[in-house]
Amino acid sequence: xxxxxxxxxxxxxxxxxxxxxxxxxxxxxxxxxxxxxxxxxxxxxxxxxxxxxxxxxxxxxxxxxxxxxxxxxxxxxxxxxxxxxxxxxxxxxxxxxxxxxxxxxxxxxxxxxxxxxxxxxxxxxxxxxxxxxxxxxxxxxxxxxxxxxxxxxxxxxxxxxxxxxxxxxxxxxxxxxxxxxxxxxxxxxxxxxxxxxxxxxxxxxxxxxxxxxxxxxxxxxxxxxxxxxxxxxxxxxxxxxxxxxxxxxxxxxxxxxxxxxxxxxxxxxxxxxxxxxxxxxxxxxxxxxxxxxxxxxxxxxxxxxxxxxxxxxxxxxxxxxxxxxxxxxxxxxxxxxxxxxxxxxxxxxxxxxxxxxxxxxxxxxxxxxxxxxxxxxxxxxxxxxxxxxxxxxxxxxxxxxxxxxxxxxxxxxxxxxxxxxxxxxxxxxxxxxxxxxxxxxxxxxxxxxxxxxxxx
Numbered sequence: 001x002x003x004x005x006x007x008x009x010x011x012x013x014x015x016x017x018x019x020x021x022x023x024x025x026x027x028x029x030x031x032x033x034x035x036x037x038x039x040x041x042x043x044x045x046x047x048x049x050x051x052x053x054x055x056x057x058x059x060x061x062x063x064x065x066x067x068x069x070x071x072x073x074x075x076x077x078x079x080x081x082x083x084x085x086x087x088x089x090x091x092x093x094x095x096x097x098x099x100x101x102x103x104x105x106x107x108x109x110x111x112x113x114x115x116x117x118x119x120x121x122x123x124x125x126x127x128x129x130x131x132x133x134x135x136x137x138x139x140x141x142x143x144x145x146x147x148x149x150x151x152x153x154x155x156x157x158x159x160x161x162x163x164x165x166x167x168x169x170x171x172x173x174x175x176x177x178x179x180x181x182x183x184x185x186x187x188x189x190x191x192x193x194x195x196x197x198x199x200x201x202x203x204x205x206x207x208x209x210x211x212x213x214x215x216x217x218x219x220x221x222x223x224x225x226x227x228x229x230x231x232x233x234x235x236x237x238x239x240x241x242x243x244x245x246x247x248x249x250x251x252x253x254x255x256x257x258x259x260x261x262x263x264x265x266x267x268x269x270x271x272x273x274x275x276x277x278x279x280x281x282x283x284x285x286x287x288x289x290x291x292x293x294x295x296x297x298x299x300x301x302x303x304x305x306x307x308x309x310x311x312x313x314x315x316x317x318x319x320x321x322x323x324x325x326x327x328x329x330x331x332x333x334x335x336x337x338x339x340x341x342x343x344x345x346x347x348x349x350x351x352x353x354x355x356x357x358x359x360x361x362x363x364x365x366x367x368x369x370x371x372x373x374x375x376x377x378x379x380x381x382x383x384x385x386x387x388x389x390x391x392x393x394x395x396x397x398x399x400x401x402x403x404x405x406x407x408x409x410x411x412x413x414x415x416x417x418x419x420x421x422x423x424x425x426x427x428x429x430x431x432x433x434x435x436x437x438x439x440x441x442x443x444x445x446x447x448x449x450x451x452x453x454x455x456x
Contacts, residue, residue: 080385
């Protein structure tokens with residue numbers, strides 16, 4: 001078998017541009033779907049139309065909560081299937097690139113379709129249309145992102161390149177998420193000509209085009225056969241799933257990751273509400289605050305990169321979990337005690353920026369370590385399944401977060417429900433940090449080191 005080249009900085013940065021693309025699309029859905037279909041009083045006063053059934057309809061659950069939960073669950077269950085297909089693909093272009101090339105455009109199209117309703121008003125027809133379009137969105141997301149993520153340990157085959165790649169994709173992920181927060185800002189310029197709903201849809205369409213171009217760049221610009229292992233795995237899907245979840249250190253990582261995604265998704269979903277209903281700002285300030293968090297966070301990227309190489313990833317990740325708890329707790333009381341709203345916004349942005357830097361970079365690198373150590377131990381390259389399983393944890397966490405947020409946020413009055421969502425996020429983040437302290441980093445790195453020495 002031909003020796004694979006180590007990916008250089010250009011390849012790693014080109015790969016990270018793909019992350020920028022899908023982060024924009026994912027961020028649009030994560031940040032604005034609930035806000036668009038379950039509009040606040042402020043948004044309704046600005047002329048927003050109600051398209052789907054509002055309020056609790058079953059056991060305290062809302063229609064938007066049920067639909068988003070179904071979408072996330074579908075994504076979680078389809079990921080292992082796509083990962084197995086990707087791991088076992090024998091295409092001349094490789095195991096990942098063919099999926100990425102074919103899925104990018106449908107992924108972008110479905111992001112736009114999610115916000116288009118057949119009936120201009122509240123209707124069960126719109127409920128069904130949203131359900132179908134969101135299911136297709138998550139299928140196309142999985143078709144691109146599962147193979148994309150499986151390339152991370154293959155392109156980052158040393159500790160240094162792995163941390164560098166994780167840093168690059170973390171930067172583009174947060175930039176993409178920040179760009180997604182621009183939706184209402186851009187829509188504001190289009191609203192006089194198109195109206196509230198169509199200005200929103202047009203903005204999503206513009207951003208989707210940009211995102212698709214970004215996603216196609218690594219799909220056509222990186223030769224997988226040169227930099228990554230393209231030998232298909234022979235392990236059947238369910239056997240591969242079983243082997244993956246039997247890995248003890250992956251079990252610890254997966255549980256902590258589920259809890260993290262519950263917390264961060266509730267925070268991101270709630271941000272437009274925290275800004276408008278608790279702090280009293282216009283919804284366009286969502287971009288300003290998230291962009292501020294991103295810029296501040298970027299200042300910590302170089303120190304995090306260096307510290308991870310010096311003291312390891314485990315200590316930094318655990319610290320970030322606990323520090324995020326402080327940011328969420330402060331969010332739950334923002335807008336009170338006579339403190340100016342701007343002061344609350346700046347405080348939350350600064351507190352959240354530090355753990356964002358750590359948890360934006362290192363979890364991907366930790367998972368790459370686990371996947372590589374498993375490959376050394378078992379002799380099988382099943383990176384796709386490990387990253388599909390990580391996507392499942394993200395999906396499960398986001399599903400639970402959407403159910404909790406849409407149900408808790410309608411409790412009480414005067415923003416009480418929104419404050420409770422931030423408190424619930426605090427609890428999940430705290431437990432996630434405690435779970436992650438059980439990760440055996442030295443053992444994992446020792447296995448990788450032993451495998452490297454045997455291969456020399």
